[in-house]
Amino acid sequence: MLQKAFTGGRNYWILLAVWSLLMFVGLLAYSQQLTEGLQITGMTRDVTWGLYISQFTFLVGVAASAVMVVLPYYLHNYKAFGKLVILGEFLAVSAVLMCMLFIFVDMGQPTRVVNVMLHPSPNSLMFWDMMALMGYLILNAVIGFVTFDAERKGAPSPKWIKPLIYLSIPWAVSIHTVTAFLYAGLEARPFWMTAILGPRFLASAFASGPSLLILLALILRKFTSFDPGKEAIQKLATIVVYAMVINVFFFGVELFTGLYSDMPHHVHHFQYMFLGLDGYGALRPWMWVGQVLTLGAVTLLLIPKIRRQEKYLVVLCVAVVTAIWIEKGLAMVVTGFIPSPLGKITEYSPTAPEIAITFGVYALGFFVLTVLYRIVLSVRERVQVT
Amino acid sequence: MDGSRRSFLKETGLAALGVGCSLPFVGSACATGSAQEDTHGDSGSESQWAMVVDIEKCLDENVRRACVEACHRAHNVPSIPEPENEVKWIWTEEFDTVFPDQVHAQTAPAVKHAPILILCNHCDRPPCVRVCPTQATWKREEDGIVMMDMHRCIGCRYCIAACPYGSRSFNWKDPQEFIEQDENGEYSSEYPARTKGVVEKCNFCAERLREGLQPACVEAANQVEGGAGALTFGNLNEPDSEVKQILGERHTITRRVGLGTGPNIYYIV
Numbered sequence: 001m002l003q004k005a006f007t008g009g010r011n012y013w014i015l016l017a018v019w020s021l022l023m024f025v026g027l028l029a030y031s032q033q034l035t036e037g038l039q040i041t042g043m044t045r046d047v048t049w050g051l052y053i054s055q056f057t058f059l060v061g062v063a064a065s066a067v068m069v070v071l072p073y074y075l076h077n078y079k080a081f082g083k084l085v086i087l088g089e090f091l092a093v094s095a096v097l098m099c100m101l102f103i104f105v106d107m108g109q110p111t112r113v114v115n116v117m118l119h120p121s122p123n124s125l126m127f128w129d130m131m132a133l134m135g136y137l138i139l140n141a142v143i144g145f146v147t148f149d150a151e152r153k154g155a156p157s158p159k160w161i162k163p164l165i166y167l168s169i170p171w172a173v174s175i176h177t178v179t180a181f182l183y184a185g186l187e188a189r190p191f192w193m194t195a196i197l198g199p200r201f202l203a204s205a206f207a208s209g210p211s212l213l214i215l216l217a218l219i220l221r222k223f224t225s226f227d228p229g230k231e232a233i234q235k236l237a238t239i240v241v242y243a244m245v246i247n248v249f250f251f252g253v254e255l256f257t258g259l260y261s262d263m264p265h266h267v268h269h270f271q272y273m274f275l276g277l278d279g280y281g282a283l284r285p286w287m288w289v290g291q292v293l294t295l296g297a298v299t300l301l302l303i304p305k306i307r308r309q310e311k312y313l314v315v316l317c318v319a320v321v322t323a324i325w326i327e328k329g330l331a332m333v334v335t336g337f338i339p340s341p342l343g344k345i346t347e348y349s350p351t352a353p354e355i356a357i358t359f360g361v362y363a364l365g366f367f368v369l370t371v372l373y374r375i376v377l378s379v380r381e382r383v384q385v386t
Numbered sequence: 387m388d389g390s391r392r393s394f395l396k397e398t399g400l401a402a403l404g405v406g407c408s409l410p411f412v413g414s415a416c417a418t419g420s421a422q423e424d425t426h427g428d429s430g431s432e433s434q435w436a437m438v439v440d441i442e443k444c445l446d447e448n449v450r451r452a453c454v455e456a457c458h459r460a461h462n463v464p465s466i467p468e469p470e471n472e473v474k475w476i477w478t479e480e481f482d483t484v485f486p487d488q489v490h491a492q493t494a495p496a497v498k499h500a501p502i503l504i505l506c507n508h509c510d511r512p513p514c515v516r517v518c519p520t521q522a523t524w525k526r527e528e529d530g531i532v533m534m535d536m537h538r539c540i541g542c543r544y545c546i547a548a549c550p551y552g553s554r555s556f557n558w559k560d561p562q563e564f565i566e567q568d569e570n571g572e573y574s575s576e577y578p579a580r581t582k583g584v585v586e587k588c589n590f591c592a593e594r595l596r597e598g599l600q601p602a603c604v605e606a607a608n609q610v611e612g613g614a615g616a617l618t619f620g621n622l623n624e625p626d627s628e629v630k631q632i633l634g635e636r637h638t639i640t641r642r643v644g645l646g647t648g649p650n651i652y653y654i655v
Contacts (some may be wrong), residue, residue, distance in 0.1 A: 038541075039559040039583035044470035048556060108541020108556065108583025115520040125517035126544055187513060187645045188550035303480040336597050343483040346470065367590045 004378035005371045011223060012374055018188055019367035026360010029353040030105060038108055041354040046346035047337040049106070051358050058104035058208075058329035059365075060179045061201060063095035065209020066140060067172035068239050074165050077173070080231040086151075087220075087228075089144035090372040092172075096137040098365035105357055125182045129353070134173045139168045144372075152379045176201045189336045191269035192270050194257070200250040201328075206243035208324035210236045211317040216373075218314060224377050236253055237313055241301045244320060277339065282347045283331050290326035293319040313333075433623040434530035434587075435508065435590055436650040437604070438632050441481075443616035444503050449607050450478055453503060453617065456606030460591070462579045464564030473555040475588040476505040476603055484641060485653075497640030502653070503617075505603075506553040506588035506642060508532045514545035514554065529621075530650065531590045541583040550645050556589045622650070 033040050043050040069088035072078035104110055123126050142163055150157040180201040183192035214236050220226040258266040271277050273287045297319040306312045339345050350358070444450055446650035457463070457476045466472050481500040482489040489498055512532050515525050522538040523545055525531070546554045560582040564575055573579060577593060580586055599605070607616040620629035627639055632638070633652060640649040 037557065037559045039471055039582075043558070045472055045555065045558075046470075046552075048546045052556070106542070108585075109539065110583075112520075112538070112540045115522070119520045119522075119538070121519050121521050124517050124519040124544070126517065126542060130519070150438055182544075183547075186517070186548050187647070190547055322560075336547070340552055341550050343486065344477055 001372075004009050007378050008374050012370070015370055016367060019370065020365040022363035023360050023367065026357050029356035030360065032353055033105070033357065034110075038106075042350045044346050044348070046340040046344055047334060049337070050348055051354055052102045052106040054329045054333040055358060056099050056363070057179060057201075057333060058325055059095045059099045059102070060176050061205030061324070062209045062212060062326060063092045063099060063133075063136065064172045064176040064202070064205045064215070066092035067169050068206055068210050068243075069213070069236070070165065070172075071169055072235070074162075075169070078235070078385060080229055080235060082211065083226070083228050084217060084232050084236070086144055086148050086376055087217060089140045090376070091209075091216065091369065092140045093137060093144060093214060093372065094365045094369040095132055095246040096140070096175075097368055098361055099133055099329065100137075101361045101364060102358075107300050107363060111241065125178060125185060129175075129178045129182055132171070132178045132200040136168070139164060139171060143168060148376065148379070151384065152331050154383070156256040173202065176205050183258055183333075183336065188341055190265045191336045192332075194254060196250055196254050196257075200247065200254065203243050203247035203250055204324045204328060204341050207240050207247055208321050210239045210243070211320040214240070214317045215314065215321070218310065220373065221379070225381055226377055233310065233313070234308065236300070238368050239318075240317065240320060241298070241307065244294070244298050244301065247324075248294060268339055272338050272345070273331055273335050280338075280345045280347050282349060283335065286326050290323045290331075293323035293326075297323065314330055433530050433621045434510075434650060435595070436620065436622045436629050436652065437505075437590075437601070438618040438629050438638065438652045438654060439503055440616050440618075440654045441500065441502060442654070443613065444530065444607075445500065446610075446616075447501075449610050449613040449616050450503055452606040452610045452613065454478070454533060455602035456602040457505075457588070457591075459566065459574045460594070460602040461577045461589075462565045462573050462575050463586075464561035465566065466559070466561070466564045471558040473557060473561060473586065475555075475586070476503060478502065479504050485639065486640065487644065488639065503603075504551070504553070504641075505507060505651060506532060506590070507551055507647070507649030507651045508588075508590055509650065511646065513548040513550065513647060517544045517548040519544065526592075529595070531592055532587075533592065534585070534587060536578075536580050536584045536586060539584040543585060545585055550642055550647065551649075552587050556585050557582045581631055 029040075041050060041052075066088040069081045073081040076268045104113060107113060116127060116130055128259075143161060146161050147157045147165075180198035183189070184194060184197040186192060214233055215234060217228040219225070221228065249295045255270065258270055268277060272280065273283050275281065276284050295386050297316045300306050300312070301316050301320075307316070334348050338347070407545050431521065454476055458465070461475060463475050464473050468477075470476075478501045480498065481502050482493070482498045484502045484504055498596055510530070512523075512525055514523050515532060519542060520538050520540055522535045522540070524535075526533050541556070543556055546556060557580055562579050563605055564580075565579055567573060591599070591603075594601060600608075601617075604617040604619045607613040610616075618628050618632060621628035622630060622633075629652070632654070636654050637653040640652055642649075
């Protein structure tokens with residue numbers, strides 16, 4: 001099956017070359033970071049996590065969202081997702097890989113990363129997050145390959161895979177819950193210390209992940225023989241609408257508690273994001289763009305006539321992914337540090353090498369994704385021919 | 387009463403094979419039990435080092451400078467010029483940022499902006515220890531110092547996110563060229579210099595305590611004119627210790643009591 005990765009048209013190789021180039025640039029920047037230390041990033045004494053940990057947080061959501069195709073297909077026998085399930089599982093594999101790499105590039109002493117295994121610390125959520133992510137990676141890789149191998153042979157999947165598939169459903173929920181707990185358990189950071197953080201993470205994940213899957217499926221349909229089917233895309237769109245509405249509701253709940261109570265240490269963070277605090281407001285334009293995209297997308301997605309037209313759906317999916325990327329991949333982590341526990345406002349903006357490393361990690365994830373999807377397509381094309 | 391509660395905590399800990407109180411949920415349950423009474427200095431450690439800072443005596447800049455310089459020299463703390471990369475073990479911040487719950491709109495400016503020495507609080511229930519994924523930072527059983535193993539630290543900076551006091555510093559760059567050296571290129575202290583990519587903080591001079599010495603900042607303050615008693619260091623579990631006596635007589639506060647971390651740096655107002 002794996003040799004199928006080496007078959008593909010011109011576009012396939014060009015795509016791989018682009019990812020490789022970005023990976024190479026990222027690697028160059030990372031070697032600079034290895035020699036000079038994390039000073040080459042925009043992170044500082046006060047804002048100690050930045051773009052890397054933000055991308056990690058965003059991508060855990062993308063990974064978890066595979067459950068939105070796995071659950072209907074396997075638990076409710078929803079056949080229309082038949083062709084999409086494998087795409088969802090492989091998207092999860094590539095997203096978890098990126099998550100792990102983003103944690104890795106954020107470390108000050110990457111060579112010591114095995115210390116997390118050598119000195120397991122069950123009181124640390126980071127330990128649990130690592131366990132959850134590794135488990136999820138293995139689950140999705142195994143499930144994906146085994147079920148797809150069966151499909152290739154035209155045989156039913158082996159029985160032993162069923163329990164693993166069922167296990168992967170709560171496991172998907174767990175990876176994003178544990179990731180939220182990573183933040184929500186810190187009394188030092190009132191912005192993160194809210195019980196709604198976990199539910200919000202899940203809601204936004206189940207909106208952004210399926211949106212991304214819709215986009216990927218439509219791209220594949222445009223350039224290859226793959227066709228997910230209209231019904232599958234529309235069902236995913238419905239999932240996106242529900243998740244996005246719940247996400248907006250959760251955000252409103254959080255905003256109410258924070259603002260109505262009017263406690264300064266709650267209000268300050270929101271003030272920083274949306275209005276600017278003491279003259280600092282680097283995130284302000286992003287936040288408002290995010291709000292417009294969120295509300296615009298939710299409103300239009302709710303109208304069936306618009307949602308059902310794929311040309312509009314594509315735009316709305318891009319809006320959803322962008323809005324949630326701004327929320328989680330940009331603002332959520334950094335704002336927790338602003339203001340600092342000592343009341344200082346230090347703004348954060350990523351540096352060029354930091355962005356290069358970030359693109360490099362994404363490129364690696366998309367390289368893996370491209371290869372995995374190529375395998376799926378090649379096998380299916382052959383099955384169709386014979 | 388104090389002792390019996392501590393032994394109760396120990397037994398619960400033992401019952402859970404020694405992990406009981408270190409687990410997130412059980413740990414907080416234990417904490418609630420002890421929070422019903424006075425929590426300060428009740429960390430379950432056999433003894434607990436603590437420091438009392440006399441805010442008034444520390445108003446003198448010479449006193450504060452002596453403390454900071456002595457500490458940073460004793461531990462080869464680098465002097466990094468740009469504030470965003472600074473490494474600090476003990477330093478000065480203004481009263482209103484150190485004690486945000488102790489100021490109000492009418493607080494006199496002199497109080498609001500009074501310079502306060504701050505350092506690691508060596509908390510009874512340190513959040514940094516709770517979150518560390520490698521046990522590179524831990525609360526030392528025998529004397530309650532929050533220790534740091536810079537050789538085990540992976541530099542994930544979770545502890546910095548968790549510390550409500552901003553007491554921890556990360557080495558964003560190689561610190562060694564920013565450490566004071568004499569003409570022979572020797573550092574002023576034998577304390578191991580750090581590498582880039584690890585977190586560090588005040589260790590209550592664990593290396594000096596081992597030799598029976600007082601922490602460097604305390605010693606330095608006492609040597610400055612007018613600085614005697616600016617910082618007092620001692621064991622909270624010894625009824626006759628000087629810190630215990632001061633805490634029994636004077637009005638003292640700790641930072642952000644509401645968080646329940648139980649700081650062991652006390653300030654005489």
